[in-house]
Amino acid sequence: MRLDLATWPEIDAYLTRSTGILIPVGSTEQHGPSGLIGTDSLCAEAIAQAAATRLAALVGPVLPVGVAEHHLAFAGSLSFSRETFLAAMNDYAQSLRRHGFRAFYVVNGHGGNIAALREWAKTSEAGEGGVRARAVNWWMGRRTAALRRELYGDREGVHATPSEIAVTQHLFPAAIKSMPTEGVAPAAQSYRSPEEYRARYPDGRVGSDPALATPAHGAAIFASAVEDVVEDYAQFLAG
Ligand code: NI
Secondary structure: OEHHHOOHHHHHHHHOOOOEEEEEEOOOOOEOOOEOOOHHHHHHHHHHHHHHHHHOOEEOOOEOOOOOHHHOOOOOOOOOOHHHHHHHHHHHHHHHHHHOOOEEEEEEOOHHHHHHHHHHHHHHHHOOOOOEEEEEEHHHOHHHHHHHHHHHHHHOOOEOOHHHHHHHHHHOHHHOOOOOOOOOOOOOOOOOOHHHHHHHOOOOOEOOOHHHOOHHHHHHHHHHHHHHHHHHHHHHHHO
16 A cells, blocks of 8 residues: 555554555666666665555655765766755654554665665664664565576676666656667776766766666566565564
C-alpha cells in the first residue's frame, strides 16, 4: 500500500497489524549521456513499491534528492548537503515514529547516500521508542548482484551502470534515449571537486558501459531486486 495514495484511517488500520514501512530514497543526478537524471529515485521508488505490494506492507513517498555534490558540474543534478539529507531523513522518520511506526526499511538507489543512511539508521536505533532501521542498496541483494555480474561482468562499472539504466528502460520505455556506442568509461579514481569529477569522467559515467542495457534485462533485474527486498524485509521485521 502506498502511503501517498492512502487515507489516515487506512494508515491507522495498517498500524494495528504492522509498524513497519519501506522508505525509498534516491537522488536526482546526471547518469551519463543516455541515463535519466532521475534514475536513482525512479529505481528505488518502483522497487520499494513493488516489494511493498508483494509484502502487503506500506511504502512511503520517495526522498528524491540525495548526497550528490560530486555530480553538480553536470546540468540538472541536484544535491543536499550531508547535513540536510540527514535532517530530512530524521524528520521523515520522526513523523512516522509519532504515529507508531517502529521499523524503517530504506531501499536506497544512490551509492553516495549509503554512508549517511547507515549513520541515520544507527542514530535512529539509539534513540527513543525501540525503533529499528535498516538501509540497503537495491543492487546489492544476493540475486541481483549475481545477475548483474552475469549480464555485464566488469562492464557494469560504478556509475550510470547498465543495470540501473536497464531498469529505467523497463519502467519508462517512452523515455529511452538513443544509445550511441560509448565504450567503457574511465575507471574509478579519486577527485576533490565536482569540476575534477567532470574532468576525470567527461561524459559522467564511471567504469560502465550502459550501451549494453536492454529493457528485457531491466525487467529481469527489477524482478530480482524486488525478490531480494521482499526476502530481506521479511527477515528484518522478524528481527
Ligand atoms: Ni545511479
